[in-house]
Amino acid sequence: MTDDLDFCAREPIRIPGSIQPHGCILVVDPDDGRVLQASANAASFLGIPSEDWPAAVAALLAEDDMAEGHRPWTVAGQAFQVAVHRTAQGAIVEFEEAGGGPALSLDALHPRLRRFIDRIDPMVEIAEIAAATAVEVRALTGFNRVLVYRFDDDLHGTVVAEDGDGVLPSYLDLRFPASDIPAQARQLYLTNRLRIIPDAGYQPVPIEPAASPLDGAPLDLGACGLRSVSPVHLEYMRNMGTGASMSLSLVVDGRLWGLVSCHHADPRRIAPPIRAACDFLGRIVSHQIGARERSRMATRRIALKRIESGLLVELARAPSLPGGLFANAADWMRLTGAAGAAVLFEGEVVAAGQAPPADTIRRLAAWIRQEGRGPVFVTDQSGHDLVEMEPHAGTAAGIVAVSISGIHDDAMFWFRPEVVRTVQWAGDRRKAEPGSDGRIHPRHSFDQWRELLRGRALPWSEAEIESARDVRNAIVDFVLRRAEERAALTE
Ligand code: BLA
Numbered sequence: 001m002t003d004d005l006d007f008c009a010r011e012p013i014r015i016p017g018s019i020q021p022h023g024c025i026l027v028v029d030p031d032d033g034r035v036l037q038a039s040a041n042a043a044s045f046l047g048i049p050s051e052d053w054p055a056a057v058a059a060l061l062a063e064d065d066m067a068e069g070h071r072p073w074t075v076a077g078q079a080f081q082v083a084v085h086r087t088a089q090g091a092i093v094e095f096e097e098a099g100g101g102p103a104l105s106l107d108a109l110h111p112r113l114r115r116f117i118d119r120i121d122p123m124v125e126i127a128e129i130a131a132a133t134a135v136e137v138r139a140l141t142g143f144n145r146v147l148v149y150r151f152d153d154d155l156h157g158t159v160v161a162e163d164g165d166g167v168l169p170s171y172l173d174l175r176f177p178a179s180d181i182p183a184q185a186r187q188l189y190l191t192n193r194l195r196i197i198p199d200a201g202y203q204p205v206p207i208e209p210a211a212s213p214l215d216g217a218p219l220d221l222g223a224c225g226l227r228s229v230s231p232v233h234l235e236y237m238r239n240m241g242t243g244a245s246m247s248l249s250l251v252v253d254g255r256l257w258g259l260v261s262c263h264h265a266d267p268r269r270i271a272p273p274i275r276a277a278c279d280f281l282g283r284i285v286s287h288q289i290g291a292r293e294r295s296r297m298a299t300r301r302i303a304l305k306r307i308e309s310g311l312l313v314e315l316a317r318a319p320s321l322p323g324g325l326f327a328n329a330a331d332w333m334r335l336t337g338a339a340g341a342a343v344l345f346e347g348e349v350v351a352a353g354q355a356p357p358a359d360t361i362r363r364l365a366a367w368i369r370q371e372g373r374g375p376v377f378v379t380d381q382s383g384h385d386l387v388e389m390e391p392h393a394g395t396a397a398g399i400v401a402v403s404i405s406g407i408h409d410d411a412m413f414w415f416r417p418e419v420v421r422t423v424q425w426a427g428d429r430r431k432a433e434p435g436s437d438g439r440i441h442p443r444h445s446f447d448q449w450r451e452l453l454r455g456r457a458l459p460w461s462e463a464e465i466e467s468a469r470d471v472r473n474a475i476v477d478f479v480l481r482r483a484e485e486r487a488a489l490t491e
Pocket residue numbers: 004007008009011013147149157159171176177179180181182185195196197228229230232233236245246247259261262432440441442443
């Protein structure tokens with residue numbers, strides 16, 4: 001799949017050289033008001049000839065309020081929704097028709113959003129927030145189907161909530177491969193939080209001239225709502241049976257946590273004020289999810305910290321580190337929620353619970369050191385990191401290892417067994433294949449495809465990894481102190 005990812009990641013999505021036809025753009029030199037570039041439909045869309053363009057935007061650009069987002073603007077007696085993006089290649093002015101799509105007045109939007117915020121505020125589970133979000137976005141926009149889609153560590157995503165009217169099939173609980181949304185698109189979606197494609201069957205409108213007169217480069221449309229989208233993605237939408245889409249980014253702590261993805265069977269426009277409300281809602285939901293994740297982490301940390309302090313007191317009293325750990329095996333394992341644990345100390349292995357054989361642990365420790373994977377090594381798929389671990393998936397598919405010596409292989413380990421899972425993919429993900437044109441095309445079917453996932457343990461949480469790191473620091477001190485005491489005795 002990596003080849004597909006690379007292939008798709010080369011799609012130059014910020015510089016398509018064209019826009020979608022539900023609006024037009026003018027690129028204006030902010031210094032002299034000259035129009036540098038325009039979409040080929042500008043004269044017909046605005047209803048005025050090119051000589052009149054500079055006058056039509058002069059007052060707009062002179063306004064102090066250069067906030068992002070659309071506002072009403074009249075050109076030659078005709079009402080538009082206008083947004084301005086200031087870029088190094090000039091001010092990009094986007095025009096859309098006023099009143100395109102279903103309307104909801106700002107007066108009605110504000111109390112709606114406030115009620116929504118009040119509703120999700122007391123929710124404890126992220127799943128509840130996701131479900132409420134799908135319902136609210138659908139109520140605001142009237143799309144046939146709204147999905148909340150969450151990324152995992154492998155960048156695959158799962159549909160965790162859905163609201164729909166039954167016109168489009170349900171994708172709830174299905175997993176979509178990482179290659180459906182390539183890296184440069186994810187990068188762009190961190191800053192550009194809302195995308196809309198009102199008609200997947202549209203004819204792109206070229207930008208003329210193609211190169212910016214200011215720097216000779218193609219016009220960067222990254223910030224632009226009318227940006228023409230990648231043809232591969234349009235093919236994907238047609239294969240999925242969707243005529244229109246809108247997606248909102250859910251960004252938590254600077255990373256793309258997920259998307260709210262909206263679909264319609266037929267073309268569908270959403271007016272800028274409703275898009276603005278959805279964008280706002282996406283930001284609120286992102287914050288709420290972040291808050292829930294942080295509070296879950298904090299609660300778990302507090303519980304683990306208690307176990308950790310108890311264990312450290314016991315270890316301080318114990319005659320030796322391995323002896324102390326073994327005598328307190330239950331707490332030792334609970335520290336990270338492991339099913340087994342081991343320590344390699346001065347060449348000896350002491351293990352508790354479900355752990356692989358001592359020789360395997362020694363080789364694992366040597367490998368971690370040689371490959372520079374320490375001082376804290378974490379995996380939930382050890383056979384993937386080190387082939388030798390494959391036969392031991394039953395005890396050690398998941399490993400947290402922390403080194404406790406600067407010079408030897410000495411280390412502490414926690415293990416988790418493999419948990420075999422079935423994943424329901426939306427379509428056979430191996431089916432994105434090169435066509436006769438040598439390009440990679442999206443798969444044609446999104447029918448469920450089951451895959452048995454082997455060799456994987458339940459992933460370690462941040463709180464658990466943090467707890468292993470903490471105990472490592474304490475033990476390194478402890479080991480050093482014991483060594484110094486012994487040195488003092490022999491002096
Ligand atoms: C973009 N792919 C996207 C987007 C989504 C998806 C949401 C953002 C654009 C939008 O808002 O419509 C995928 N949509 C999904 C997924 C779900 C969904 C996973 O609703 C799940 C419920 N796509 C492919 C292949 C390639 C590819 C093989 O399948 C590459 C060859 C590319 N997808 C691709 C590209 C974009 C994209 C290039 C960026 C489109 C753009 O913004 O220009």
